[in-house]
Amino acid sequence: MAIAVKINFDDVYDINTTSCEMKSASFDTELADGNKKKLMVAISDQAHELMPNVYNLAFGPLNANGKIDDKAQIKHRDYSKAFSTILLHARTYLAKNPAHYLGIDGSNNSRALLYYRIILDNFEYLSNYFNIGAMKYYVRIARFGKHQYENPFDFKDVKSSVVKITRDSPRYPEFLYNYFIFTKK
Amino acid sequence: MEDEKVEEKIRSLIEQARTTGKPTKPPRLVSGKSSLAQFIRTKEQADELMEELDRVFNKVP
Numbered sequence: 001m002a003i004a005v006k007i008n009f010d011d012v013y014d015i016n017t018t019s020c021e022m023k024s025a026s027f028d029t030e031l032a033d034g035n036k037k038k039l040m041v042a043i044s045d046q047a048h049e050l051m052p053n054v055y056n057l058a059f060g061p062l063n064a065n066g067k068i069d070d071k072a073q074i075k076h077r078d079y080s081k082a083f084s085t086i087l088l089h090a091r092t093y094l095a096k097n098p099a100h101y102l103g104i105d106g107s108n109n110s111r112a113l114l115y116y117r118i119i120l121d122n123f124e125y126l127s128n129y130f131n132i133g134a135m136k137y138y139v140r141i142a143r144f145g146k147h148q149y150e151n152p153f154d155f156k157d158v159k160s161s162v163v164k165i166t167r168d169s170p171r172y173p174e175f176l177y178n179y180f181i182f183t184k185k
Numbered sequence: 186m187e188d189e190k191v192e193e194k195i196r197s198l199i200e201q202a203r204t205t206g207k208p209t210k211p212p213r214l215v216s217g218k219s220s221l222a223q224f225i226r227t228k229e230q231a232d233e234l235m236e237e238l239d240r241v242f243n244k245v246p
Contacts, residue, residue, distance in 0.1 A: 009191040017202040019209035042211035048222055050231030054238070056219040062212060069215045088191075092198040101238060105219045129191075133241050137224055158224040162237040179221055183242050 003114065005079045007122040009129075012085040022093045029082045032075040037061055039082070040068050041089045043102065054101045054181075057093075059086050071107060083118060091129050094184035102182045115180055123167050131185055132165040134177035 013027040023043045028036045044056040060070040076082045090102055106112025119132055126132060138161070140154040162181070163169075225231050238244075 009194065010188065012194075015198060015201075017198055017205060019207070019211065020202050020205050021208045022199070022202045024209055024211040040212060042214070044219070045211055048225060048231070050225060050228055051235055054221070054235075056221065058214050058216075058219070060215075063215060067213045067215045071216055088194070089198070092195045092202075095195050096199055096202075101242075103219065103221055105221070107216060107220070128188075131242050133238070135221075137220070155224075156226070158230070160224070160230075160234050160237070162234070162241045164241045179219075181238065181242075 003079050005083050005118045005121065007084050007087060007118070007125055008080065009084055009088045009091070011081055012088050013081060015085060015089055017089075022089070022096055025089050027085050029074065029085075030077040032077050034077070037074065039074070039086075041086055042068055043093055047100075051101075053099055054103060056103050056105065057086075057090055058105065070105075087126070090182060091184070094130070094182065098184045100183070104180045104182070106176075106178050106180065109176060112176055112178055116175075116177055119165055119180065120169060120171060123165070123169075127167075127185070129185055130182045133162050133181040133183075134165050134169075135160050135162045135179040135181065136176075137178050 013029060015025050015027050017025045023045060025041045026038055029039050031037055038061065039059055040062055041057065041059045048054045058068055058070040060068045060072045061074070063069045094100060094102060104115060106115050116134065119126060138159040140157045141152045142149050142154050143152065225234055
């Protein structure tokens with residue numbers, strides 16, 4: 001089932017910011033069955049060790065161990081409101097940290113595609129608040145002569161390529177990015 | 186064009202954060218590190234990616 005998401009920062013859940021540095025916040029999303037679930041939005045505590053201004057944003061419910069279950073499948077009653085809330089927190093963080101890059105991981109293909117569609121479907125609106133980029137990873141496939149190794153993927157040698165998302169970015173579903181990057185406009 | 190109501194909301198959230206007064210460590214993720222943290226392992230990879238980011242986001246003079 002395709003999820004249509006309309007981002008609108010005027011229609012968001014109440015955000016409870018739990019850190020003065022805006023590294024974490026929470027809100028109660030309404031589930032499809034009518035119950036509520038607390039979701040955490042967290043921005044990595046430290047930048048990537050080799051890239052001083054690049055931070056990761058993740059979200060999800062807390063599990064029993066107090067970790068964010070960023071792979072949880074949540075059935076929201078209002079996907080637009082939930083994603084608008086997450087992105088409003090991202091925009092607020094960037095207002096306070098204008099030099100930072102904020103990345104959202106498309107942790108599997110369906111999520112990556114969903115995030116890309118949300119960005120494209122809401123590009124006119126989002127581009128008022130963010131510059132948006134997307135990244136693909138390329139993994140080398142090793143071969144010996146004509147033969148391919150049994151496990152040919154060299155995950156220690158990953159190349160990345162970054163593009164800026166524009167209103168003309170390709171819309172066909174096979175087009176997939178792995179990681180989305182936001183800066184303050 | 187940014188909406189003034191949204192800007193006010195952002196200012197209010199920043200103020201809310203300021204008044205919490207404590208730098209709370211964000212919870213860890215079930216999935217562990219982000220894919221970016223897993224894949225970008227060397228200074229060469231990081232420098233190459235930063236160069237691309239700066240180019241794409243027009244941060245290069």
